[in-house]
Amino acid sequence: MSRTKFRIAALLPVIAMLTSSPPVTAETYPARPISLIVPGPAGGTPDVVARLIGESLRGRLGQQIVVDNRAGANGFIGVQGAARAQPDGYTLLMGFAQTMALNPVTFKRIPYDPLRDFAPIARLVEFELVLAVPAALPVKSVADLVKWLKANKGKAAFGSFGAGSPSQFAGEMFARSAGSDAQHVAYKGSAPLVTDLVGGQVQYGFVVLQVAQQLARAGKVRLLAVTGSKRQAAAPDLPTMAEAGYGDVVATGWYGLYAPKGTPEPILKRLEQEVGVVLQNPDLQHKLSGQGVRPAFIGSAAFQSYAQSEIERWRAIVAKTGFTAQD
Structure with missing residues (x-):
């Protein structure tokens, strides 16, 4: 090998190291605005909740959270779009009980798998x-x-x-x-x-x-x-559907934050931590209450177990009632 070729060969590892992307860490993320896909129309409750939480997260993350409304097809369009996004932490999804727990058991086919295609970050609210x-x-x-x-x-x-x-x-x-x-x-x-x-x-x-x-x-x-399993503090005089003689009519809703599967763990942990912080803010809690939802933060591991249990709960209800959605 000539001296010139030898020098080039020796420099190649150094060049590769200098030009490679730095490792993703919680300290370097985020470096640009984050897209939050909401599988619903602008102006609806999910959209408003996403914007309220996104604005609070901006103060913690130092980057804008851009709400991307993708309504239609029972949430399929928005959720599928999030599933196909690059798992780099710059595209997130606000999933609902409908899209992540009901759709899998009421439709014969859906274009995503809520457990396989996503990394759960945190449950946000319930109602x-x-x-x-x-x-x-x-x-x-x-x-x-x-x-x-x-x-x-x-x-x-x-x-x-x-x-x-x-x-x-x-x-x-x-x-x-x-x-x-x-x-x-x-x-x-x-x-x-x-x-x-x-x-x-x-x-x-x-x-x-x-x-x-x-x-x-x-x-x-x-x-x-x-429709809850017990009377609500906000309306203590209202009976439950079970008390009224219709015990099968138990329906609650929730929203959760997800990332595409494969998103680096440091990013997931950073987001989980920051979401937990902002949902403790009394001002945000008051604004969320005005939208008819209440903060219900649980972290990644607990949220994953909860989401799985919700799918099974709705699957049991479907089997009992025979209800199916239009396919």
């Missing part, structure tokens, strides 16, 4: 639903509503805030248990649902509790029962 009816409907209890539905067969409809959502699931389970033929109307979010509920275009719907309470105080809807 209960409440059975609400228009104030003009002559019912004051779940039993009254069942009587009304049976007396008005072929005339009733119920609304949900999305096809395949906990809201639809609760409505379908209630209809089957009550022997009602009420038809389902799927809306693209809570806002259009409550608009038509107030206007009487649908005769009942399962709505986020705090949102429905605001309408009830204004005399626009009447609240009959909550």
Whole structure:
């Protein structure tokens, strides 16, 4: 080998070391804005929650969190897009109970696997639903509503805030248990649902509790029962659906933060830590409460177990009720 070639060969490892990317660490991340995919429309509760949490995280991470709304196809579009993103920490997903636990057990085929394709970072918030009816409907209890539905067969409809959502699931389970033929109307979010509920275009719907309470105080809807396993501190006088005789109608919702599988562990740990910090902020907690959700932080390991248990819980409900979503 000539002296020149020898020198070049000797320099190659040094050149490679100088030009290679530095290792990803929690200290160097993030170096640019982060995209947060929300599989829902702008202006809806998930979108607002994502922006509130994203703004709080910006102060901790020193980079903007850019909300990327990708609505449609029962959340398939947004979740699949996140699953296919580079696992570098610069594309995250806000997954819902619907997209990460219900879709896998109510559709025959979905274009992603919530357990295989994602690394869970943290659960963010959770919420209960409440059975609400228009104030003009002559019912004051779940039993009254069942009587009304049976007396008005072929005339009733119920609304949900999305096809395949906990809201639809609760409505379908209630209809089957009550022997009602009420038809389902799927809306693209809570806002259009409550608009038509107030206007009487649908005769009942399962709505986020705090949102429905605001309408009830204004005399626009009447609240009959909550879908949680126990009465809620925010509405202690409302019975549970189980207390009203419909124990199968248990539906809760949650949002969680995910990254594509393969995202470096230091990045996941940094995000988990920062999310835990911001969700302790009283101002953020107050703003989230105004959106009808409450902070419910659990870290990566606990969230992974929780998400798996949620899939199995909904799978058992599907097997018991026979409910399936449109494929």
